[in-house]
Every structure is written in structure tokens, then in C-alpha cells.
Amino acid sequence: MVIGVPREIKPEEHRVALTPQGARELRRLGHTVLLEEGAGRGSGFSDQHYLQAGAQVLDRKALFSQAELLLKVKEPLPEEYPLLREGQALFCFLHLAPNPQLVDVLLKKGLTALAFETLQSDGELPLLKPMSEIAGRMAPLVGAWYLQRHLGGKGVLAPGLAGVGPATCLVLGAGVVGSNAARMALGLGMEVLVLNRGLRRLRALEERYQGRIKTLPLAEETIRALLPRVDILIGAVLSPGERTPVLVSTEMLRLMEPGSVVVDVSVDQGGCVETSRPSTHARPVYEAEGVLHYCVANMPGAYPRTATLALQNATLPYVKLLAQEGVEKALRASQALRTALNIRRGHISHPALARSLGRPFTEPLDIL
Secondary structure (H helix, E strand, C coil): CEEEECCCCCCCCCCCCCCHHHHHHHHHCCCEEEEECCCCHHHCCCHHHHHHCCCEEECHHHHHHHCCEEECCCCCCHHHHHHCCCCCEEEECCCCCCCHHHHHHHHHHCCEEEEHHHCCECCECCCCHHHHHHHHHHHHHHHHHHCCHHHCCCCCCCCCECCECCCEEEEECCCHHHHHHHHHHHHCCCEEEEEECCHHHHHHHHHHHCCCCEEEECCHHHHHHHHHHCCEEEECCCCCCCCCCCCECHHHHCCCCCCCEEEEHHHHHCCCECCCCCECCCCCEEEECCEEEECECCHHHHCHHHHHHHHHHHHHHHHHHHHHHCHHHHHHHCHHHHHHEEEECCEECCHHHHHHHCCCCCCHHHHC
């Protein structure tokens, strides 16, 4: 199979979907690996590293025209739409629920679109998990940084001081992002509160941290009661394939003190705070209702070396399966890969995506 790895063009996105080691492994299996010039540079991998691994280094147009399987980190941007072609397979973080324009392009072009973030195996999201771990650990660090007064924050030092209480961090969601955010916030010395709809994950946090993290069921009344004393609000809610539910309305946000900070990790899927909109690493924060919002849609891209290596550890086995068996045969053989399938042959093939967009759903096996 001809596998193409384009350079990411999302602002300040320095991750790459395949390392030289991954390219070498695919070459050993007999596959052709194409890399766009400079694609690995932001993660510390030169074109020479890929050439030594047996990959070919091409320009963007040539790569898109030849690749049968496109490996990306982030979703295609509008300038890449004309380069996509019928019959290609695309494997990356897609986050299609809040992006109907890309959905229409993929449907019209007849691509097979597989999303890292919806692939499920043994009840987990193994391709999303390492990026969620990074984003979760980043969130309290970012929030604490922007509490500085000269950056627009309220001037509260996260760990506090003798005789002065610490910052209060409220985490909405106790999944991978939320549990990692809680762990890091606690390590920074903050008062940590975690809200979650189910009790199982809250019990796990309670047992692990022996009551040092306060856990409560997620309910609007609870959020309202807590917001006036919260310094950092972390949105860590996920509904795989669907748009994230809005848990904090604009009216509720006004309960927070001016200079408080929102870090909405769920912004990729629309965000759980009504005032959230995607920002970039170049312009990471904006103010709404007196509250600073950090809503960078590719947070792990800030640490591309770590993120690239962690992502490939998770994705490479599935890339090998697609390459070795061919897309159709691999999808028939692997239930996990079928959960990653969002679009194929002009049909939406993920139920949550179809439900979120209010469009028809087609069973994956019916279009293989």
C-alpha cells in the first residue's frame, strides 16, 4: 500500500502522524511510505531521518495524488480539500460533529474516513487516550499560568501560601482528561473538585487520593453553587463522535469572578462551555464575560515530540493492519477499526456522528 504522511498545516501544529521508526517498520512489510517535505521537523525528525528509513520525500501535491492511505494528526483544513480524491482512505483525528463542512467534503469525495478519536477497543479509546492524558496534564498548568494578573487573570497563586488558601480548580468530567487534570491540579497544591455523571470514576478518584480530591455528581445546580468560588474551570467532557453537551451557559459563566480561567479541553467536539470557541497556540486565550478562555483545539501539539511518540505507539498497529490487509478487508476483520469508521462511500457510518448532525446512518458492514 502507498501510505502518505502530509505536513500538518493547522496553526502551531508540530506533531507528525508517523516517525522514522514507524516508516521503517512499514517499509519492512513491503509498503511505500511518502512524506511531505518538512513534515517531521516540528517533532525533531528531519527529512534525512525518513530517507534513511526508506521513505520517499515529496512535495504536497505529489503526495496527495499518489497516497492510497493518508495518515494525518489533525483533520484536513479547507486548503487541503481540493487535494483529497475519491477512493482514498484518511486516518486521523477528525472531530466531525462540529464540522459539517468537512463532513460534506468527505461525503462528496467518496473517501473512507477513519477517526482516531472514535476507535474503541475493550471499552476504551486507545488512540485518543495518550493525547487526552497530555491535554489533561496540561490543563491545570495552563490555567495556573493565566491566573497571573499581568496576563488578565485574577492574581491567585495556584498552590497558595502559608496563611493564604490555594486556587480552586473545578474539573467537569472524570474520564482520562479529567482524572489527569485532577492529578496535576492536586500536585500543584490546588483545591480540586471533580464532577462526573457516573459514580464509578468518582469512586476510583476517591480511593486513589483518599479524599484529597472532592468528588460530586455532575448536575447543573452543583455547578452553579460552585462557580462563584472557582478560579480554574476545566472542561473534560467527552461523548465519542457527538458534539459535547453544553454544561456551563453564558449566564452561568457570569457567576465566576472576573479574571477566572476556563480551560475547555472538549472544544474539539464543540466545547462544554457555551462561550468556548477554538483558539490557537499563537493566540491561545480570549476574554468572555470577564473570564479568560483557553480553548486551543490541539493542546498536545504544544509538546510535539512527546505527543508524536505517544500517538504512534497507539496508532501504528492499526496502520499496519490497514496496510497489510487493505482497507476493506481490515474493516471486515476488526471491530475496533469499524468503530473508527465515520464516513465511507458517501455514507455516514458512525451512529453518534449521524445523530449529532441529524443525518442518516448506514451500518459499516453494509458499505464494505
